[in-house]
Amino acid sequence: MLPGVGVFGIGSTARVLVPLLKAEGFEVHALWGQSEEEACCLAKELGIPFHTSRSDDVLLHQDVDLVCIYIPPSMTRQIAVKALGIGKNVVCEKAATAIDSFKMVTAARYYPQLLSIMGNTLRFLPAFVAMRQMLLEGYVGEIQVCDVRVYGPSLLDQSYGWTCEELMGGGGLHTVGSAIIDLLSHLTGTRAHRVHGLLRTFVQQNSLIRGIRRVTSDDFCFFQMLMGGTRSSSCGVCCTVTLNFNMPGSFVQEVMVVGSTGRLVARGTELYGQRSGSNVEELLLGDSGWAGPEVKEMPLPHLRGLSSMVKALRQSFQAHEERRSWAQGPVAIAPTFEDGLYVQTVVEAVKRSSWSGEWECVEIMSQEPDPNHNLCEALQRNKN
């Protein structure tokens, strides 16, 4: 039986998500927005019976068994951890910092019977499902290089807000790069151990953001990841990612994996491949056409990925009688909160590298840093 859903967020993702959930048979019982008016307005538009600006009203709502959190990164951790504590299943967008991600991991570990997955959706895109399968079957041989490009128009909101602020989780690296980092570890089955990166904010002001306000989040980011390669026989995988959001016009996403005997390329939602022996590239998975809603702010690969994830959620919950029970199988490829922590750790290492100019190690946090650490050190110093 399908669980009742509560949705956090009134942005473009939430706006797309609700119709997708309904199309799969989920009932959306409650909507949360930061302001009462915006929540009211969107709830009316989407036909959601209850709306609020108080998070507890959704989390404690008796018909809500699954909470979908699509809100700015700085707010996700708080809601996700609380939702798990109340015993709700959670699908959640990324957090703003590794510490927040770590707190989410701790909560998820504490409630293993609850569903807790990242709302990051490229893994579910059929082209990437097929790509991963073909990589496992050895289509490209040993993986050598992954090369990713994402180009698109500005990611900034119309008005000044978190998208302009690097520390609030804005910018191309955090918003789009994190989905790519997650995808590449999923495709290659390995993780980055060293990264190098360069971030730039080319457009620091525009017609809407001016005066004393300045954009601090990156609109150009370029990073390399060294992955795997622990076996002495292997060089490991070199990943290069270029993100450029100073490109008005259509969104371009190209993910290429090159191996010893061939290559696979996902362009947008289509998958192409070429084996070393062949002179032509073959279309391995075409785009079957998109009948769902079109959203200007949301590129097609993310939109279709989200749609496939909602389908997987339906299958996962459908398998059980009880509203809150779910089956592992259909959502097995979903990124866990642990994956979310890994991604956030890589994002922060790339930012560190951009400041230091050096290769930075990716070290996953294994315990929460003591918030009193600095205080203790100061006391220690005074003692001596």
Added chain:
Amino acid sequence: MLPGVGVFGIGSTARVLVPLLKAEGFEVHALWGQSEEEACCLAKELGIPFHTSRSDDVLLHQDVDLVCIYIPPSMTRQIAVKALGIGKNVVCEKAATAIDSFKMVTAARYYPQLLSIMGNTLRFLPAFVAMRQMLLEGYVGEIQVCDVRVYGPSLLDQSYGWTCEELMGGGGLHTVGSAIIDLLSHLTGTRAHRVHGLLRTFVQQNSLIRGIRRVTSDDFCFFQMLMGGTRSSSCGVCCTVTLNFNMPGSFVQEVMVVGSTGRLVARGTELYGQRSGSNVEELLLGDSGWAGPEVKEMPLPHLRGLSSMVKALRQSFQAHEERRSWAQGPVAIAPTFEDGLYVQTVVEAVKRSSWSGEWECVEIMSQEPDPNHNLCEALQRNKN
């Protein structure tokens, strides 16, 4: 009046160059090859009256006024410097090291009345001539990012040789990357001051190179250059270059320049552009079709660039009555030996960065390092 030409080299470039020279009305009087047999064979094939394996025979040939040097990098400096000393005009492929490049610069400075240009040919490709013009006219606004990809099949020769050896000037960075480094400084009108790079040799052995032999030259290279940006108002230009020669199938070259108000992209020999206001990419310069020779080893952009350079050479020499005199105008965009030294310096900085993992400064050599430096130091140490 057109000068008589002597050609050094029996590789694929020389094989293409001779027909191109003849088509423009140049007479090719002499051909040099490393072995007498190979030189004889190619001279017969191309209808060149004289061939030799002794370089002086070409350099001192009385009908030769222009020497075209298309030989392995480790040998170019010696021939080029000697040719200038004998009073011949020189078109020369890159050297293997910055020290060799510096020696070529010294010779070129000593004989300013002689033509001395690098045989590097992408600058002359009509798409790049048009691109540079449009950049100067402000099509993209302020240049922010250059993004270049070159993909192709292995650059290794059939048998073991200099193409396999990093120290001999083999590898994607030295062979293809240097043409890109030169092109980007030409297009942007500025030079790299810091670089970061990563080189890999994924294929260290193949069916022809095996046993104790191992390829040391890179087949994958990825580097970033920070260029210009000395003005405080400007971020400078970030260039990212990805070279991958583990891609059997056709050659792909894409050079994109992104600016504040638009972008230009050269794909192969065609130029496309999109201004920020527009929703569609426009074809700015199509490929008019190539009637010249097809060469498997030589990608079309290089082939057409070479052809355009030969045309420019003809115009340059045609302007004067005297066989050895030439006009600056038609070859003004050609890379000088000074440009060659800059390119070689960047190549070496990228290699250093790949070893050190750090950003490396590009410092152009201003005087030849003392070959006795180490000896002197040793003597100094003994004294103390």
